[in-house]
Amino acid sequence: MLVFYSREPEKARQIQAYCAENGLQLLSQSLVQFQSVPFQPDRHDAEVIFFTSPRSFDFFRAQEIIHEHQTIACIGLGTKTHIQSHGFQVSFFGVDSSHPAEVAEDFKRWLGARKVLFPISDISNRSVQKVLGDEQYHEIVVYKTMAKSVELASTPDILIFSSPSNAAAYLEKNQIHPHQKVACFGRTTELFLQSRNIEADVLKSPDEFGVLDYLGEMLK
DSSP states (O other): OEEEESSOGGGOHHHHHHHHHTTOEEEEOOOEEEEEOOOOOOOSOOSEEEESSHHHHHHHHTTOOOOTTOEEEESSHHHHHHHHTTTOOOSEEOSOTTOHHHHHHHHHHHHTTOOEEEEEETTOOOTTGGGSOGGGEEEEEEEEEEEOOOOOSSOOSEEEESSHHHHHHHHHHOOOOTTSEEEESHHHHHHHHHHTTOOOEEOSSSSHHHHHHHHHHHHO
16 A cells, blocks of 8 residues: 655654554655745834744744744644744644634734734745734745646555645646545645545644554554
8 A cells, every 4th residue: 555645754754664564655755845035124013923834934034033022923833843942932823733714713812912924935825814904914925835746656545635735736747536545734735625626534633643643544
């Protein structure tokens, strides 16, 4: 049984071990790449900076500093862990980043009347911004996402997509057949797949643990 996972091998160590132990083949490969986008320095009037991913944090900090008066918020636990590993404190994080609409409502209540800055990608879904007034937030594009589509030599039995952009890149040169099982990280990726008439299971958590749990269910 062949499993395709749309992340780099270094982000799939535990999955690799699990597949080896259970007689599964794993193809772990990201189908997108990222490039920094130059931006003007922030106006510094934002009291809160909201990071949508570890990547948005990294690309922002490569060009800008986080000021002492600014509070950090983020989409979920994985991003929080990444930010804190760099010595920063996170004051708000989404309980379940698989459901960004729920995170958005929680963040709106937490934010109150403060202004917030969103460092984002060029294809951001802007899930959190949608619940805020235009005057309350400012956003800057700090990186862009580019597809690096490949036609797979073998047809996977299980497909696990970590983002809408990875799913879109896969579909540029590959088809999804009825016999294939499809799973994904979060509601946003699920909605993209549904727009292409593809049904997908949403993992319990958008990380390696969610993948391992799903594979365990498939092997029962």
